[in-house]
Amino acid sequence: MTALVKLTGVGKDYGSVIALRDVSLEVAAGQVVCVLGDNGAGKSTLIKIVAGLHRHDSGTYEVQGEPVAFSSPRDALDLGIATVYQDLAVVPLMPVWRNFFLGSEKRRGLGRLDVDFMRRTTRDELLAMGIDLRDVDQPIGTLSGGERQCVAIARAVYFGAKVLVLDEPTAALGVKQAGVVLRYIVQARERGLGVVFITHNPHHAYPVGDRFLILNRGRPIGYHDKDDITREELTALMAGGAELEQLAHELEATGSTATARALDEEARTLGLTDD
Amino acid sequence: MTQATTGPAAADERVARRDPLRRLLVRPELGALIGAVALFVFFSATADAFLQTSSFSTVLYASSTFGIMAVGVSLLMIGGEFDLSAGVMVTSSALVASLVSFQLTLNVWAGVAISLAVTLALGVLNGLLFVWTKLPSFIVTLATFLMLAGANLGVTKAVTGNVASDSIRDMDGFASAKDVFASEVDMGGVNVNVTVFWWIAFTVVATWILLRTRAGNWIFAVGGNADSARAVGVPVARTKIALFAGVAFCAWFSGMHLLFAFATVQSGEGVGNEFFYIICAVIGGCLLTGGYGSAIGAAIGAFIFGMVNKGIVYADWNPDWFRFFLGAALLAATVVNHLVRRRAER
Ligand SMILES: Nc1ncnc2c1ncn2[C@@H]1O[C@H](COP(=O)(O)OP(=O)(O)O)[C@@H](O)[C@H]1O
Numbered sequence: 001m002t003a004l005v006k007l008t009g010v011g012k013d014y015g016s017v018i019a020l021r022d023v024s025l026e027v028a029a030g031q032v033v034c035v036l037g038d039n040g041a042g043k044s045t046l047i048k049i050v051a052g053l054h055r056h057d058s059g060t061y062e063v064q065g066e067p068v069a070f071s072s073p074r075d076a077l078d079l080g081i082a083t084v085y086q087d088l089a090v091v092p093l094m095p096v097w098r099n100f101f102l103g104s105e106k107r108r109g110l111g112r113l114d115v116d117f118m119r120r121t122t123r124d125e126l127l128a129m130g131i132d133l134r135d136v137d138q139p140i141g142t143l144s145g146g147e148r149q150c151v152a153i154a155r156a157v158y159f160g161a162k163v164l165v166l167d168e169p170t171a172a173l174g175v176k177q178a179g180v181v182l183r184y185i186v187q188a189r190e191r192g193l194g195v196v197f198i199t200h201n202p203h204h205a206y207p208v209g210d211r212f213l214i215l216n217r218g219r220p221i222g223y224h225d226k227d228d229i230t231r232e233e234l235t236a237l238m239a240g241g242a243e244l245e246q247l248a249h250e251l252e253a254t255g256s257t258a259t260a261r262a263l264d265e266e267a268r269t270l271g272l273t274d275d
Numbered sequence: 276m277t278q279a280t281t282g283p284a285a286a287d288e289r290v291a292r293r294d295p296l297r298r299l300l301v302r303p304e305l306g307a308l309i310g311a312v313a314l315f316v317f318f319s320a321t322a323d324a325f326l327q328t329s330s331f332s333t334v335l336y337a338s339s340t341f342g343i344m345a346v347g348v349s350l351l352m353i354g355g356e357f358d359l360s361a362g363v364m365v366t367s368s369a370l371v372a373s374l375v376s377f378q379l380t381l382n383v384w385a386g387v388a389i390s391l392a393v394t395l396a397l398g399v400l401n402g403l404l405f406v407w408t409k410l411p412s413f414i415v416t417l418a419t420f421l422m423l424a425g426a427n428l429g430v431t432k433a434v435t436g437n438v439a440s441d442s443i444r445d446m447d448g449f450a451s452a453k454d455v456f457a458s459e460v461d462m463g464g465v466n467v468n469v470t471v472f473w474w475i476a477f478t479v480v481a482t483w484i485l486l487r488t489r490a491g492n493w494i495f496a497v498g499g500n501a502d503s504a505r506a507v508g509v510p511v512a513r514t515k516i517a518l519f520a521g522v523a524f525c526a527w528f529s530g531m532h533l534l535f536a537f538a539t540v541q542s543g544e545g546v547g548n549e550f551f552y553i554i555c556a557v558i559g560g561c562l563l564t565g566g567y568g569s570a571i572g573a574a575i576g577a578f579i580f581g582m583v584n585k586g587i588v589y590a591d592w593n594p595d596w597f598r599f600f601l602g603a604a605l606l607a608a609t610v611v612n613h614l615v616r617r618r619a620e621r
């Protein structure tokens with residue numbers, strides 16, 4: 001079966017800044033691929049390429065086997081790739097239902113909006129995802145961060161997304177709200193969507209992910225199936241081999257030799273050191 | 276029991292409780308409406324002449340000349356931008372129609388049509404300059420304001436040798452054009468200027484566009500958060516350019532009123548009016564930051580403007596105080612708007 005989205009050796013520079021190098025990634029239907037990395041690792045750059053906001057400088061990008069080079073997010077949307085951005089998912093002062101249908105408004109001839117349909121659909125779709133909003137006319141800015149993310153996800157699902165790209169949807173959320181969003185990710189997968197889930201939290205990624213891509217300073221440092229990797233290994237990998245080694249040296253210098261040896265050992269088993 | 280406090284039922288109760296208050300408070304025109312009623316009562320009590328129907332017709336006329344422009348300007352502001360060239364563009368538009376008809380001895384309707392094309396092109400140019408340069412619209416339209424103000428004077432002097440255009444009163448089509456743009460309608464013994472009806476029509480159409488069409492959705496979105504709008508597929512640049520063209524359309528209409536009301540146009544006119552249009556929109560609840568407001572609010576803002584403008588005269592006060600009152604109304608409106616927005620965003 002062909003992957004819904006497939007990146008091969010993709011790279012991107014911002015002027016002299018190398019933001020991304022040699023990244024490969026594959027998402028199939030009913031699969032959650034997590035992209036992990038620290039701040040500045042290039043996660044957002046990667047998904048902006050997938051979403052059609054930026055064009056890649058090198059490598060290939062294929063959607064269902066066809067090479068693509070998007071010139072706007074609309075192009076990506078038309079191929080069923082919907083992206084939910086952490087900060088720019090919604091227009092805060094607009095009512096929930098207007099946000100839900102923004103850019104894909106339902107009309108009833110002569111450019112007239114089918115307001116009743118949109119109100120009703122918004123309420124029903126959110127209800128189906130477990131959010132009971134009586135008043136879909138309230139500004140979406142009045143919802144909690146988690147609810148806003150969920151509206152954005154529900155919207156993407158409703159408009160027939162085949163691939164859902166989520167940029168750190170859980171980063172600004174409390175434990176409980178993050179849980180709600182994670183549950184949606186699982187729901188989306190069960191509906192047969194491919195999901196690219198960006199996060200810097202391995203504890204959010206591990207329970208929902210089928211495959212993990214770890215980025216560090218724009219380069220991939222690991223691409224593992226869930227069977228290949230434990231949560232602890234993922235966490236260690238996230239922290240980055242170099243940092244782990246450095247920490248070991250620092251600890252050694254302060255006398256905690258046992259801990260340092262353990263860390264060193266861990267770094268070696270993960271294949272992060274040169275020897 | 277513990278189930279109930281965490282389930283959807285609990286969330287419902289919370290929504291229901293804050294619902295009516297929020298509904299009311301988030302209406303952008305609420306503050307302006309209260310202000311308008313207060314001012315109306317105030318002037319009715321202090322100025323005897325104010326309540327006469329003829330005076331009221333004068334107030335409505337003053338309101339309409341600014342209100343028609345406030346329609347376009349408020350939509351643009353909801354879309355997140357300003358047009359400082361709006362005031363002089365009215366004059367430009369009137370000058371184009373007048374100079375073209377007079378110099379080429381055409382039927383004035385030809386001048387009206389050419390003026391429409393030229394003025395819309397100016398609006399589109401404003402939009403394109405804004406999109407291309409990515410500079411704030413404040414700066415871009417400040418530049419076109421200065422250029423238009425200069426060109427109005429320069430071209431008029433070069434063509435007519437005078438600071439005003441030649442009178443087109445005797446030219447073909449003047450009477451019928453005056454009927455459309457500048458006539459008075461007898462409403463049961465009171466003469467009401469036709470601009471009042473146009474003002475209402477413009478406001479109704481703009482309200483319909485804002486609330487019931489896809490374009491309206493896009494206007495709110497590009498003003499509220501252009502990046503979000505773009506990310507979900509809204510054509511941000513196209514929407515903004517159309518909004519600048521909308522202001523230009525209103526400027527053309529106002530220019531035609533000016534021309535057919537006086538038959539001649541003073542080329543230096545219009546400077547400073549752009550701020551009055553913005554003030555009408557802001558008093559009516561449009562946020563300076565975009566994404567929020569209404570055309571009805573702008574109409575109420577224009578009505579407040581008209582009441583203060585004429586009410587001061589009827590109350591026998593020194594008209595010099597007009598700007599003082601306008602400033603006070605603006606201050607009050609902005610404070611109210613700020614509170615409303617904070618509440619809406621919470
Ligand atoms: N528009 C941009 N212009 C220049 N540099 C950028 C731009 N966007 C991101 N970068 C740089 O590219 C690198 C990767 O950033 P980003 O993809 O945002 O990382 P992440 O989302 O993982 O935190 C960073 O060094 C960042 O400073």
Ligand SMILES: [Mg+2]
Nearest residue numbers: 040043044045
């Ligand atoms: Mg990021």
